[in-house]
Amino acid sequence: MGAITLKESYPVEAGDFSTAGEASGKIKRVLKKLGIDSAIVRRVAVAAYEVELNLVIHSMGGHMDLIVEPDYLQLNVHDRGPGIPDVDLAMREGYSTASDDVRTMGFGAGMGLPNMRRNANDFSIRSTVGVGTDIEMGFKL
Ligand SMILES: Nc1ncnc2c1ncn2[C@@H]1O[C@H](COP(=O)(O)OP(=O)(O)OP(=O)(O)O)[C@@H](O)[C@H]1O
Numbered sequence: 298m299g300a301i302t303l304k305e306s307y308p309v310e311a312g313d314f315s316t317a318g319e320a321s322g323k324i325k326r327v328l329k330k331l332g333i334d335s336a337i338v339r340r341v342a343v344a345a346y347e348v349e350l351n352l353v354i355h356s357m358g359g360h361m362d363l364i365v366e367p368d369y370l371q372l373n374v375h376d377r378g379p380g381i382p383d384v385d386l387a388m389r390e391g392y393s394t395a396s397d398d399v400r401t402m403g404f405g406a407g408m409g410l411p412n413m414r415r416n417a418n419d420f421s422i423r424s425t426v427g428v429g430t431d432i433e434m435g436f437k438l
């Protein structure tokens with residue numbers, strides 16, 4: 298365990314499309330300020346945006362915890378909500394339960410979870426139906 302450079306928690310509200318993207322935007326700015334390599338900042342920002350939008354669209358709200366150590370960055374995300382009945386299915390490219398309304402807004406391609414896994418060095422997801430979902434992503438710095 299390295300020394301912690303930074304530890305912050307960002308709340309995400311369900312259903313609020315007017316503030317959607319704010320938490321991941323803040324995370325991107327904080328990482329830039331810390332002087333983290335811009336290619337890594339981009340990968341974290343993409344993963345953070347996808348997970349934030351999933352909380353807005355699919356959950357009842359939660360938070361994203363950012364922990365930066367000298368050579369590792371963690372993004373740990375927790376939500377309350379319906380959970381995911383079949384995680385393997387949800388991880389497939391193109392799988393989405395998004396409503397027509399949400400699709401009209403440009404979401405629901407079923408690419409968010411696969412994008413997170415692709416952009417992170419380490420990815421884990423645990424979900425309990427009727428309780429919520431936990432996603433942990435790790436990035437080597
Ligand atoms: N936090 C969550 N809580 C409950 N269900 C979720 C959550 N995140 C994802 N899901 C489920 O997994 C599916 C796939 O998620 P994914 O992010 O890959 O696609 P999407 O959100 O439907 O579309 P896109 O991310 O491309 O806009 C969702 O449609 C939803 O059924």
Ligand SMILES: [Mg+2]
Nearest residue numbers: 347351409410
């Ligand atoms: Mg998504």
